[in-house]
Ligand code: FES
């Protein structure tokens with residue numbers, strides 16, 4: 001259990017919760033604020049949308065502990081809010097609800113639209129509402145209500161706040177593995193970050209066949225500059241003597257094009273040809289963050305072939321979570337690994353590899369299309 005402190009509807013709340021407790025469950029189960037509804041629990045339907053630090057947030061896929069220090073507003077808290085009061089009246093006038101199940105989430109999103117986009121036309125309102133599903137009314141009434149409130153003038157978002165910095169993990173790294181060798185000693189700019197192995201996130205396991213002996217693969221794995229060039233979207237700033245690496249990683253998921261700047265620590269076990277990378281990064285533009293641990297091993301697969309074994313455990317925070325469902329992340333990782341495996345094989349055979357471009361555009365579209373197709377194929381069976 002972790003003690004978490006939030007401000008919920010203006011009141012400071014401190015509770016001990018399991019790290020996996022979602023914000024939606026936290027407010028409903030722990031605080032009995034059942035105005036927030038849960039529909040899909042996958043970040044798809046928008047029913048659970050609430051306002052956190054002045055911005056709409058899917059509370060079914062954000063952890064309560066990740067919102068520590070934030071100002072959380074549920075539908076129960078808007079009695080005296082002038083913008084919400086106009087929205088409520090407009091929803092009533094336009095018959096913008098029937099059963100009302102989606103309404104708390106619709107109002108949270110509508111609040112964001114009318115305060116952020118004073119010039120939004122109908123097409124833009126519909127686009128902004130695309131993440132909120134209503135099974136009853138269709139959207140004509142909801143769109144009409146929002147347009148009415150937009151037409152009434154400019155509205156200020158009085159709840160908007162700067163987001164607190166991403167929490168820093170506090171744990172020491174395991175000592176069994178030796179730090180990465182340093183090609184260029186430097187002071188560590190990542191001294192504020194500690195590198196705890198992530199054990200409670202989502203885990204993906206993958207194996208990549210590499211057509212070189214395991215010893216050659218192991219040599220390449222220890223050349224961090226080369227590995228960074230092999231990985232699409234990765235860029236390296238520094239490698240310090242203690243194995244600390246700073247750099248960035250760029251990836252596009254859905255409408256978010258994120259560039260995570262951060263630090264990791266790499267350690268190698270020369271006896272077993274195994275290693276571990278733990279790190280964290282943040283993307284200031286999307287206000288998303290990620291931390292994770294990769295355990296890797298160079299395994300022999302015959303005299304001239306080897307296999308790279310990877311176990312990735314990760315956690316996402318911030319808006320990227322909304323697009324980072326495990327199937328989507330697994331698709332991104334697999335798309336990355338196709339290019340990474342190709343580059344790794346070339347590097348292990350002594351070829352020069354130039355920095356690989358970030359994945360995105362057509363490749364991501366193909367990946368997402370593949371996920372959707374797999375889901376529908378599964379359902380059709
Ligand atoms: S319950 Fe559907 S998005 Fe959260």
Ligand code: FES
Nearest residue numbers: 098100134135136
């Ligand atoms: S009013 Fe029933 S789901 Fe929207």
